[in-house]
Amino acid sequence: xxxYIIFGTVALSCLVVKGLFLCFIPAKRLPSFFEKTLRYIPGxxxxxxxxxxxxxxxAGGDFTVSFSRTLAGGLAFIVAMRSQNIFITxxxxxxxLWAFSWIMTx
Amino acid sequence: xxxxxxxxxxxxxAIAPTLIGVIPFAVVFGFAMKNALFTGLQSSFxxxxxxxxxxxxxxxxxxxxxxxxxxxxxxxxxxxxRYSMYSLSIQPVLRDKPYMLRLFASFIIxxxxxxxxxxxxxxxxxxxxxxxxxxxxxxxxVISWEAGILLGYNLGAVIPATHFLDFVIPLIxxxxxxxxxxxxxRQVASITGGLSSVILVPLLPLxxxxxxxxxxxxxxxxxxxMIQEQREGIKA
Numbered sequence: 001x002x003x004y005i006i007f008g009t010v011a012l013s014c015l016v017v018k019g020l021f022l023c024f025i026p027a028k029r030l031p032s033f034f035e036k037t038l039r040y041i042p043g044x045x046x047x048x049x050x051x052x053x054x055x056x057x058x059a060g061g062d063f064t065v066s067f068s069r070t071l072a073g074g075l076a077f078i079v080a081m082r083s084q085n086i087f088i089t090x091x092x093x094x095x096x097l098w099a100f101s102w103i104m105t106x
Numbered sequence: 107x108x109x110x111x112x113x114x115x116x117x118x119x120a121i122a123p124t125l126i127g128v129i130p131f132a133v134v135f136g137f138a139m140k141n142a143l144f145t146g147l148q149s150s151f152x153x154x155x156x157x158x159x160x161x162x163x164x165x166x167x168x169x170x171x172x173x174x175x176x177x178x179x180x181x182x183x184x185x186x187x188r189y190s191m192y193s194l195s196i197q198p199v200l201r202d203k204p205y206m207l208r209l210f211a212s213f214i215i216x217x218x219x220x221x222x223x224x225x226x227x228x229x230x231x232x233x234x235x236x237x238x239x240x241x242x243x244x245x246x247x248v249i250s251w252e253a254g255i256l257l258g259y260n261l262g263a264v265i266p267a268t269h270f271l272d273f274v275i276p277l278i279x280x281x282x283x284x285x286x287x288x289x290x291x292r293q294v295a296s297i298t299g300g301l302s303s304v305i306l307v308p309l310l311p312l313x314x315x316x317x318x319x320x321x322x323x324x325x326x327x328x329x330x331x332m333i334q335e336q337r338e339g340i341k342a
Contacts, residue, residue, distance in 0.1 A: 003148055006175045010165050010182045011155035017183055018158070019212025020190035022200060030194060036328055038191055043292045044299030044323025045185050046283040048316055049164055051300035052307040053276040058171070063308040069273065077280055086127050086281040090134070093277040 068100035113235040117222070117242030124218045127281075128159075128247055129254040134274050135163050136258025141272075142170035146259070153255045157214060157248060160282055161185035167275055173313040181313075184320060192220045199227055199236045211240065216251075219244040291331040299323020 021027045030038075054073030056063040076093030083089060139149040144166075156162060161182040168178045192215060200211055223240040226233070233239075287293055302322045306315030 002175075004151065006169070006178060007148075007152045007165070008155065009175070009179050010161075011152070013179055013183050014156050014158050014161060014186045014189075015213060017186045018189040018215060019193050019209060021194040022197060022208050022212050023193075023205065027194060030191065035191075036331070037324055038188055040292060040295035040324040040327030041184060041187055041320075042286040043283065043296035044327065045164075045181075045320045046160070046279045046286070047296040047300030048303035048319040048323060049167070050276045050279045050283065051304045052316075053167070053272070053279075055304055056308065072273075073276065073280075076277055080277075080280040080284055084281070084284060086130055086278065089281045090130065090274055090277045093280075094273065097273055 068104050069097060072096035072100050109235050110238040113233075113238035114242035117219075117239035117244075118246040120222050120226070120239075121218055121243040121246055124247070125250050128218070128250055131159060131163075131278055132251045132254025133258035133261065134278055135159070135166070136255035136260075137262045138163060138166050138170075138258075138275060139255075140259045140262025142166050149255070149259055153252060157216060157251065158182070158186050158189070159216075159251075160279065163275060163278065167272075168313060168316075171313065177313050177317060180317060181320075184317075189215065196220060196223065196240075198231070199223060199240060203237060207237075211237075211244070214241075214244040214248050216244060216247050218247055291327050291334065294330040295323045295327025298326035 016024060050073075052063075055065055055070050057066045057069065058064075072093060075096055076089055079092045080089040135153075136149070139152070144152070152162065152166075164185055165178050165182045168181060193212060196211075196215070200208055203211070219240060222243050223236060226239055227236060283296065287296060299319055299322065303316060303319035306319050307313070309315055310318065
């Protein structure tokens with residue numbers, strides 16, 4: 001049950017955000033501070049999600065630095081910048097992680 | 107053919123090339139939900155009740171790591187905040203439409219359909235049929251998104267889960283991050299956000315570190331831009 005409450009709340013609150021000035025609050029322009037904040041949200045939020053997910057593995061609740069993941073992730077980032085392609089980024093990243101983990105365990 | 111139908115189709119055609127990016131993302135999202143042990147009903151509920159790619163994927167990732175509800179909701183909302191800006195800037199196109207239609211538009215709007223509709227608006231602001239263009243573009247994205255999720259979820263049932271899958275989500279986020287790195291100030295915000303996250307996530311409980319890192323990143327971007335402006339002010 002709690003699943004539906006959590007994800008229902010996510011859905012509803014995101015709908016309010018998506019239609020904020022079209023359906024919920026009448027406004028002609030954004031407050032300038034809000035506009036400034038918006039400029040930095042995607043970069044900051046995505047990096048904050050990416051970095052720990054690349055660097056750590058979470059075995060049994062403990063964060064441990066994974067060298068193969070960090071290396072594969074760093075190289076995949078260069079691939080993402082160069083290719084600007086979601087497909088190439090996913091496949092090259094996975095291939096490098098697979099290769100590095102294989103090298104390190106053998 | 108009626109003009110509205112024509113515009114609807116034109117919108118779909120215009121946006122079609124972006125499906126190359128949308129569909130793999132959707133497949134991975136479906137896969138991730140299967141991997142996070144969502145039931146079919148739960149996955150359908152979440153993929154049909156909201157259309158917000160990155161924040162949905164983040165919500166699944168956080169839910170899987172047993173994050174408390176308020177952090178899941180807050181993170182999703184923060185990642186989604188850019189849409190409030192779209193809702194403001196698309197006003198001239200949709201303002202005169204009935205409320206329910208605007209609400210529906212708010213539900214189906216995506217980065218892509220927003221961008222293509224506004225590009226069309228720039229070219230010809232007098233086009234009264236732009237709402238149909240917007241609908242055509244948005245609905246094609248929605249259908250492809252849902253189809254991709256369905257495919258990914260079912261693939262997830264066939265392909266056994268590997269520990270590599272939790273590596274796919276950050277890879278997707280990476281390719282979404284690249285377009286937001288234009289400008290020194292935004293690079294500062296991203297690097298600070300990432301570094302603080304690496305430090306704070308293991309330190310603070312309940313994924314509070316993630317939220318703190320995002321805020322620190324945003325703050326540093328704002329601070330950097332203010333310093334930049336001041337310096338330019340001195341030079342001039």
